[in-house]
Amino acid sequence: MSQAEQTLESIQSDFDRIALLADETWNHNAHYHSFLINQIPVRCRHILEIGCGTGEFSRLLAERAEKVLAIDLAPQMIRLARTRSKLCPNIDFIEGDVMTYELPDNQFDCIATLTTLHHLPMTDILKNIKKALKPGGTFVCLDLYQRSNLADLFFDTVAYPANKFLTLKKTGKFRPAKEIREAYAEHGKTDKYLNLPQIEQICAEILPSALVRRHLFWRYSIIWKKENEEKA
């Protein structure tokens, strides 16, 4: 078995475990849902979500689209996404690896992905996204980054107490349940992130007009609009 296959397998089994533990109460991704949704055109024909998890954000996307295609590697994530999205017949949930799934060129008005990009080869996936977006389409991404300088350290220092306060306010608890923390800690042992300068450099090469923004809770966003005259 190759290293790449091993990694894919471990990502899948980690998220199958997490799917069965995590509920859809407030978390750091949900904190940014409205910011991300506000970047998307109000009416879209086709939207793609990469790494949809249990489909919480897919259901928000479905309010703006005729069709949402939502793909995730972990079978348990897709099973729960289908169960929880029975009221959204315009979402197609696909179990699979986005790197081998054949995406049509110039198809999507919007492509969205939340805390999944770091599992993928960034240069290749951004090129695929660029091809699959329609001219005029929007790419919205939220992901995690590796701390690499004093500014990151400063943001971390502010994020910790803000996180405690908001977690308590939104969930009534100081932190998530022990089994969820343990599952994420196990997954975190093999998780790797790029730092912000590396992310900015890759975006400058592939999506030159992309807006890369740092957010408080250990995340950054990329917002990019494909030029109208830009073909795949």
Ligand SMILES: C[S@@+](CC[C@H](N)C(=O)[O-])C[C@H]1O[C@@H](n2cnc3c(N)ncnc32)[C@H](O)[C@@H]1O
């Ligand atoms: C941290 S979770 C985020 C899930 C969801 N976006 C959310 O905000 O709750 C990352 C997701 O990416 C999926 N994933 C990782 N690698 C993938 C790949 N190559 N193709 C499709 N999905 C992938 C995992 O199975 C997992 O559900």
